[in-house]
Amino acid sequence: MPHAGRSARREGPTLESVHVALLELQDFRSYRAAEITFDPGISVLRGRNGEGKTNLAEAIGYLAAQNSHRVATDAPLVRHGAARAILRGGVVRADRRALLEIEINPGKANRARLNRSPLPRARELLGILRTVLFAPEDLALVKGDPGERRRFLDELLTARAPRFAGVRADYDRVLKQRNALLKSAAAHRRPPGAEMLATLEVWDTHLAKAGAELLAARLDLTAALRPLAAKAYAAVAQPGGDAPDAADAVDAVETVETVDGASPGTDGTGATGPWIADLTYRSSLEGVELSTDRGKLADALREGMERARRQELDRGVSLVGPHRDELSLTLAGLPTRGYASQGESWSFALALRLAAFELLRADGDDPVLILDDVFAELDAGRRRRLAGLVAPAEQVIITAAVPDDVPVELSGAAYDVAGGAVTRVR
C-alpha cells in the first residue's frame, strides 16, 4: 500500500486528499467515447505518439481549469464532425464523491453540472478539482514571451481563488473597450477633442480599478511563489545531491527565512550557485513603488496612463497595465532569456510548476499532478529528481510514449492507449 504510506508521512490535519477516480470523454478530441477509472497514487498512460495520451491529460486539466494547455480556443477540443464535447470527472475528496460534467460548446457558453444538477455558470465548477499540469509546452514559460508567464500567474490565481476568472475577464473587457477608443482616435490622425479625452479618462478609471485588483493579486502571488520556486529549482537542478521532498523543501525555506529574514537568491550569504533561481514581478509602471494596496495601485495606474497619454494616442493601444507586465526569471542574477541553457530552462519551468503545486497544497488540498510527456524532455538526473519530488503527491497521472523514460520511482498502475481506447494493464 504505497499510497497509505505516502499520506501518513506528511499530512497535516488540514490537508484534504483529492483524486480523480473516473474520467469520461464524449466527442473530445480523437475520442468518440472513452471511460477510464483511476486509483490514488501513480497512473501511467502509455502509447505511441498520436494515440491520444495527451488528450486525456488535457481533459483532466480542462475539468479543473476550463482551459486547455495546448490551445487558446475550444473548437479543436471537439471531435471533428461533432457539435459538442462532453467531459465527466468523478472526483473523490476526503471520501466524498463529486461528479463534474462540462459540455464544451465552441463559440457558445459551456454548460456545467455538478452531481447532475445544472449550474448557472460553468465557472462555478472551478476549484472543485485542482490540477498542476507539466507539459512539453512549459518550456515556453521560460523561453517564451511575457504573455506565457502572465498566463501562468493568472491561471494559478484562478486555481487558488476562482473569482479571479471574473476579475481577469472584467479587465480584458475594459482593455478591449479602451483599445477600441484609442484605435479610433489614432485613426483620425488629428489632436483628440475634449470629449474624446473625457471619455478616455472614464476608461482610465475603469482600467485602473480592474487593473489594480489583478496587479495586487499578482504581486501577492509572486511574493508567495518566490521562495518555493527557488527551493524547487535547487531540488531539480542541483546535481548530485539527493532531491529533498518538496514538502520538506517548504519547511527548509521557512527555516531560512526565520533565520535571516531574506529569501534565497537575494540574501547574498554565499547562496550564489548557478541554481539560485529568482522571480521578480516587473510592472509597466516603471519607477513606481508597488504596494499591494489596491487604492494606491489604482492611483498609480491612472497616473501612469496620464503620462503615457500621448504615446497611447499615437499608437492606438493601451501601454500601461497588468497586460504589459512581466514576471522576470533570473538564475544567479542573470536573466534566463538569453543566458540559461536548455537544461536550466527546463529546470526552471519544472520549478515554477512545482512551486505552484506547493502553493496550492498549502491552501489545504492536494492538487492532482499531471505529467504530460515531460520525461522525454529531461536528462536522467532531472528525471530522477523530478520523480522524487512528485512521487509523494496524492495522485500523479503520467503520459509517456516510451515507458522506459518514466523513472522506476514512478511505477504504478499502467494503461495502454491505442486506437481510441484505453485499457488498464496493471
Add this chain to the structure above:
Amino acid sequence: MYEGVVQNLIDELGRLPGVGPKSAQRIAFHLLAADPADVSRLTEALKEVKDKVRFCRTCGNVAEAEECRVCRDARRDPHVICVVEEPKDVVAIEKTREFRGRYHVLGGAISPIEGVGPEDLRIKELMTRLADGTITELILATDPNLEGEATATYLARLVKPMGITVTRLASGLPVGGDLEYADEVTLGRAFEGRRLLDV
C-alpha cells in the same frame, strides 16, 4: 427552403432580436394558420408603431405626441431626473411606482467597440435640461455592466461640477434570494455598497 413568400417571412422574423431560425419558422407557420383578422390586427399594429410613435423631444422616451406621458404629467417632481439607457428601462422603473421624478433616455451606453461615443447618446439634450437650475438630483440608472458603469462615470464627471447631486442605483443582492446563491461579483458589490443599519 420554402416557397418564396413564406421564406421571406421567415427571413424577416429571423432578423428580430432573440428570434433564431427555428423560432422564426414556428412563428411563420403560426401566422399562416392564424385567423386573418388576428394577422391584420398585427400588421396594423406594426404599421401604427412606425407611423405614430415618436420620441419625446424632452426625454427621448417613446411618445405618441411631442412629449411623452411622464414629461406631460404635471404631478411629477421636476427636480429629479433619472437617466436610463433605453425606453424599456423607463417601463421597468415605472412599474416600481417608487420614482416620482422625470426621465432621460440616452439611447444606449458608451461602447467604443460598437463605435458608440458620448456624442452618439442624448447627452447634449440632458445638459440643456440641467442648465436652468431646476434639477437638484440626477439618478444614474444605466445598466450595471461595464458599458453602463462607464457611461455613469462619464456623466457623473460632467455633471458634478454643476453642483447637482449625482446618485447611482445600488447594486447588490436580489430581494427574497438566498445569500449562498449570489455569484461572487454580486456579493462583492453588495459588500462594497453595505450601509449602516438604523435601529
